[in-house]
Amino acid sequence: MIEQIDGHILAPKNATKYPASMVLGANGMLTVSSEPFSGQHQLETTEISAALGNTPRNITFNNGHVFVASQSQHLNQWLTKHSKPSVINKLEQHLGLIVVACIVTVIVTYSTIVYGVPAASKLIANMVPHSVEKQVGDYSLSLVEEMGFSESSLTSDRQAELQLLFSDTVNKLPQQAELFSQPPQLLIFSSKEGANAFAMAGGHIILTDEMIELADNDSQLQAVLLHELGHIRHRHIMTSIVQSSILSIAAAMIVGEASGIADTLMSVTVLGTSLSYSRHHEHEADNFAAEHLHNWYQNTDSLVSLYKLLQSKHQIDIPDWASTHPNLEDRMAELKKYSQNQ
Amino acid sequence: MSNLDSAQGTSATSVNAITPSTKTSFKFHGIGGEFFGIWIVNMLLTMVTFGIYSAWAKVRTHCYFYSNTELGGDRFEYLATPMQILIGRIIAVVLLIGWAILNAINPIIAIALAVILMFATPFLAVRNMRFDARMTRFRNVRFNFEGSYAGAYLQLLVKPLLAYLIVIAGPMAIAAGSKFLSDELIGVGVVVAVLFFFAAMVFCYAWVSAGIAQYMVNGYRYGTKAFQAELNIREYMKIALKAMALFMGAMVASTLIAFAFGFMFGVMDSIVELIKNGFKGSDAMQDGQAMGYMMLIVSYFFMLALSMVIAAYVKVCTRNYMFNETKLDGELQMRSNMALGSFLALVVTNFLLVIVTFGFGIAWAEVRSAKYMASVTEVEGDLSLVHAHDHNEQSDAAIADEVAGAFDINIGIV
CATH class of the missing domain: 2.30.29.30 (Pleckstrin-homology domain (PH domain)/Phosphotyrosine-binding domain (PTB))
Structure with missing residues (x-):
């Protein structure tokens, strides 16, 4: 025709x-x-x-x-x-494929965020040379005073006691040489922010005077130290750094093409995702502590009782999804469950 | 063959002469549902190929928007090839990963990198604009960007840095100077410094924005014909002052409303109680904290909404002004008729659309934006009389284009 x-x-x-x-x-x-x-x-x-x-x-x-x-x-x-015929043009108009693409996109996005990024970050974090990790740790340590930490006001006897408790705890861990690339170290500081304990890259654990005063006994402090050792064991600090790098690269790649609205939404998503990763790390550290507490004492009561003390001290009710740490109630319930199940 | 002969007989007159209208509006013919298919298949193939397909996806997306944009019976064309984009994209990703690693490891290197990026920005911007312009064709004639590197460094680096210096160091110098003269003058000095700060902000914004816009418009070419615009700093100052007044007005109004609500619901009572009890009564503390969170959330969303309104206002005013001052080779006059109400309605509905659909609505949002932007843009003058010829410049690789995209260097004026 x-x-x-x-x-x-x-x-x-x-x-x-x-x-x-x-x-x-x-x-x-x-x-x-x-x-x-x-x-x-x-x-x-x-x-x-x-x-x-x-x-x-x-x-x-x-x-x-x-x-x-x-x-x-x-x-x-x-x-x-x-x-x-243009195959790609046909695909773009194929309703079935569009539905499949929607489902695949949702599944891939979800599993990348929930499983892919954390797994990849852990893998990369484990490949980071120790010297680099030490450098990162030394740098954050040099900032400690600017972050409101000052010299501990505890007596040197008490400090020596706690150092002994710490080294005993570390030595008690089975296969500790495999757990830690460098021997972990305990540092005690006084803090304006109150009771706190945290781990840094390079194997430093910081415990504040206020936390030591808050604890009823040293077994509670041992439980806290175990939790922090869990962070170091799992290389959570390096993993977090890698995770946030991956997220920011991904955000840059995606937003590069879109409008200002996407920018705002993307930063909210990135923040929410990093918070959920952080909560996952806390769970892992709790599990590490629970495992060893249970092996040694057949219960996790010391950590649970310390969390109870912390809970009575901190009244601020931040919604779970907006917090770096999971809800203390949930953490305590899980710890109790851990000792019951074993 | 008789049909052909008759067609040939009429061919002496140009097609545009049939419609003598001197105003030609842009039209966008894209459809949300159709673009969604393209968008989601792009997503799928990009995932399946671990990102490789994203280069093809970018070309198809650009082609869709260009080919659906019509002016006077002809569509725009996007000419970049996926391979060009892919090479640029691979280099950009490598740079971005290196950047992220160095940034995370050593803060001193991070600062050095930030400085390097700052100095590279004008260069990248020029290459980016040139690439995008040369990849755009209308009626067989490509666009081009011929702005100089020197101009870019002056407008995009030197002037913004000077502006920061004036806005930040100026007020400090005034306050310090008044204290140096006499301790009693410090109060006057601070007031003068604050006034200077606001005045300097308005002036510097206008000075920098007008400079950038003027540099960019006058750098663009359609074929060998140049775009021209004389942009006045005073107009940009007016826009900045009005935006600032809008912001201040909204802040004052919202504060008054917040106080009114506060009294209505007795929030003030609990705050007073809180102060009296010295933060000891745990009930009051709980209440106060809950209220504090509420206030925080409400004010966050208020600021988000307000910043959207202000950004929309500034965009509407600057785009209209800039387009209405822009001519092509003295023959065609550009027109932009954006209105705050309709643009704001577009931005807000798009925002909601994207949120409600968990991001899947982006395809519709982009089509709606393109439709709106086309509908408010016109060209005055007889298009058929523009005898533009293509330039013979070669198109360079997409490296700068992709790097600029990855590092979020966006110096858009349209």
């Missing part, structure tokens, strides 16, 4: 339009007629713009003249029939 369509011709590298018409032959022969350019051309010798949704497709002849149809659907239909 022979069709004729109207349109215009654009001369090579020139914005001037010339009215034109083109006869679309059944055998893929194009017959163009216009003021600057006429003749017969086989479709294969021309360049057709890619099929993409309903966008009009133009034909560029080998001397650079371009034919633009006034009724683009007409030309598009004819081109679909006579040119090589």
Whole structure:
């Protein structure tokens, strides 16, 4: 069937339009007629713009003249029939594939965030050379005073006692050489922020005077130290650094293409995700402590009772999803469950 | 063949002469549902190929938006090839990963990198604009960007740095100077310093923005024809002052409303109680904290909304002003008719659309934005009389384009 369509011709590298018409032959022969350019051309010798949704497709002849149809659907239909089919264009309009793509996108996004990024981060963190980790640790240690920590006001006897408790605890751990790349160290500081204990890269654990005063007995402090040793054992600090790097790279790659709205949403998502990773680390550290407490004392009461003390001290009710630490109630319940299940 | 002959007979007149209208509006023909198919398949293939397909995805997305943008019966074309994008993208990703690692490990290196990036920004911006312009074609004629590197360094680095210096160091110098003269003058000095701060902010914003916009508009070419604009700092100052007044007004109004609500619900009582009990009564403390959180959340969303309004206002004013001052080779006049109400409605509905659909609505949001932007943009003058010829510049690789994208260097004026 022979069709004729109207349109215009654009001369090579020139914005001037010339009215034109083109006869679309059944055998893929194009017959163009216009003021600057006429003749017969086989479709294969021309360049057709890619099929993409309903966008009009133009034909560029080998001397650079371009034919633009006034009724683009007409030309598009004819081109679909006579040119090589575009697989990708078909896929983009295939309802079944679109549904599958939606489901796959949700599943892949979810599992990447929940499993992929943490697993990859752990893998990378374990590949970080010890010297680098030590450097990171030394640097954060050098900032400790600026963060509101000052020299401990405890007597040197009491400090020596706690150091002994710490080294006993570390030595009691089975296969400790495999657990820690460097021997962990305990540092005691006084803090404006109150009772606190945390681990840093390079194996330093910081315990505040206020935490030591809060604890009823040294077995509670041992439990806290075990929790922090759990963070070091799992290389949580390096892992967090890698995780936040991955998230920020991913955010940069995604947002690079989108609008300001996406920027805002992305930063909220990144924050929420890093908080959930942090909560997961706390669970891992709790489990580490629970495992050893249970091995040594057949219960996890010391850690539970310390969490109870902390809970009575901290009244602030931050919603779970907005917190770096999981809900203390949940953590205590899990610790109790741990000793019951064993 | 008789059909052909008759067609040839009329070909002496140009097509545009049939419609003598001197105003031509941009039209966007894209459809949300159609673009969603393209978008989601892009996502799927990008995931399946571990990111490789993203280069093809970028080209298809750009092509979709360009080919659906019509002006005077012709569509725009995006010419970049996936391979060009892929090479640029691989280099950008490698740089970004290296950047992230160095940043995390050593803060001193991180600062050095930030300085390097700052000095590279104008260069990247020029290359980025040039690449994007050369990849854009309309009626067989490509755009181009010929702004100089020197101009870019002046407008994008030297002037912004000077502006920061004036805004920050100026007030400090005034306050310190008044204290140096006499201790009693310190009060006057602080007031003058604050006034200077606001005045300097308005002026510097206008000075920098006008400079950047003028540099960019005058750097663009359609074929060999140049775009021209004379942009006035005073107009940008007016916009900044109005935006600031809008912000201040909203803050004062919201504070008054917050107080009114506070009294209504007796929040003040619990705060008074809190102060009296010296933070000991745990009930009052709980109440106060709950209220504090409520206030924090409410004020966060209020600030988010307010910043959206202000950003929209500034965008509407600057785009309209800039377009309405822009001419192509003295033949065509650009027009932008954005209105705050309609633009804000677009931004807010898009925002909600994206949130409600957990991000899947981005495809519709982008199509809606493109439709709106096209509908408020016009060209005055007879398009058929513009005898533009393509330049013969080669298109360079997409490296700078991708690096600029990855490091979020966005110096958009449109």
